[in-house]
Amino acid sequence: MLSLKHDSSKPQKIYLLNYIKIVQVDFGDNFVVLLTNDGHVYVASDDYFWNTKKTFKLLTDINDNNDRFKMIACGTRDLLLLRKDGTVFKSTQTLNSNRIPLKCIELVEGLKNVKLIACGPDHYFALTNREKLYGQSHENDSKPKFFQFPRDSINSRIKDIAFGEYFSLFLLENGELYFCGKDLTNTDIYSSSKLVLGQVERIATTKYSKFALAYSKSSYYVWGKIYKHHWSSFTKLNAKFESFAAVVEKFTPSPLTFDNYDVEFIVGQQKQRILACKFYLKSVSEYFCKMLSGKWLEKDRIIIDSYSYDTYYSYLNKLHCGDKDSIKINANNIGEFTDLAHCYCDQELIGYCKNFIRNDLNEKTIQIYLPIISKYQFDEFNDKLRQITFENLKTLC
Incomplete structure (x- = not known):
């Protein structure tokens, strides 16, 4: 999608981005998105709908002087943008003057004063300055719905959100870890959050995975399926690991990497x-x-x-x-x-x-x-x- 020749031996320079300070990178199917320090958003894709022409394209329709962004989040096919004033935008598909389908960016109605956004493959969440959480499916055109945790945790702030293939993890400041979505061991769907672990410090998964990882009290926990290994609930691993990536490498021939930021x-x-x-x-x-x-x-x-x-x-x-x-x-x-x-x-x-x-x-x-x-x-x-x-x-x- 960047017109670069394949070379796995070394990184290749992207000269268009020389001297540009990049603060965030995310991706979906067939597209990559960059957020720069000055609030501009660039997209590269080999998908015709984005029409980036084999390079990184500045989203000029939303990147004027009044529209600077502070966070990006990508689903499988969709892009979510958080503007510095707390307004949220998302990508949608439209038709140009020749009736050819293209991607465009539109305002998300009903979301204001947002401070954090997060995207899964087919859904997203937005957290407001008042710690209210709203969620919506990418396929649903209705307004985002308010998402509430059990009453016992109502006063605890959200520390982190992570998405798997068909589920979401919510880590609260008090260390409680909640799960929502398709169960990792059967086909049941949770319509509300379920407490699955306590005293958690960090979590990890990827948007295309069917497993969840947690770190608590100097130990690593795993739930779900990694390659040929299954865990029916969060299970403590007895071996010593240095990172989430080391846990996955232990159980699969194809290691994954995670953001090792803590x-x-x-x-x-x-x-x-x-x-x-x-x-x-x-x-x-x-x-x-x-x-x-x-x-x-x-x-x-x-x-x-x-x-x-x-x-x-x-x-x-x-x-x-x-x-x-x-x-x-x-x-x-x-x-x-x-x-x-x-x-x-x-x-x-x-x-x-x-x-x-x-x-x-x-x-x-x-x-x-x-x-x-x-x-x-x-x-x-x-x-x-x-x-x-x-x-x-x-x-x-």
Whole structure:
């Protein structure tokens, strides 16, 4: 669908997306969707209905200055979009002027102030700012219906939603895990949610799977069918595993991968999301090792309000990818990067900041960098500061 020649030995560049910051990727049958940091949505497909012409196409009919998006979710054939103002859109099929069927994006009536969307193969859910959950089948044109949990859990917030082939999982903040849809062991359909496990920390499945995975109290649980193995209810696995992917690999010749993200950073005034892996951050950063083993140990959602999204995203990208080029320092963000480097005890980043200041420090920029040099006691700049001062005095004389 991208006109690339098959080569399984290495990743291939998609030059159209150079220098574009991608924050979310999802897919359905025959199409892939990307969400960028500036709220634009791109689609690529070999399906004629999308008409993307073998490349990533910007959805221009909804991507004007007033329609910027913060989340995407894909079903088997349909796409769901959450706009920054809490409005939801979905893809539908229409006819163009030549009576040829094409995909278009339309407003979902009856949904406002939504903060999270999630899609299964044939249904989706939307969670509002007031923690109200609404659901609808992709084939149903009626308005989304309010979905309520048992009265005992009514005051607990939803932590995560995961979709299997014909079922949904809802993990609440109190650790209760609810199931809705076709039972994994028979053909019964649950019209309401059913409590299946307690004290759960994380869940996983895929939209084309007939199994569900859960992590609780340092143990992994599995329910359903993986290859030739069956579990009639959530069953604790006695072996030690490092991830959900390792569990699946144990029971099937065709391993699956999952998003191994277990912490979400909410950054800046606009509360933008960055997903990361605790284990990896702890392995590459002394600061994260200390915080994620202490103050942040039990947290999977961390508020970062001291730094902007771009600065924090660049830093986490550097830690995850080892790419120092992701740190793009300029006169406007040097203060943030220097403060972050000192707070997080990152000597490499401190070195980047010092090199930038050293190369850009002159009589015109001294007012920008002098407060930073003084605050963080960069004494190695004293000689250059004296030289600039002497030259200015000489000029005045």
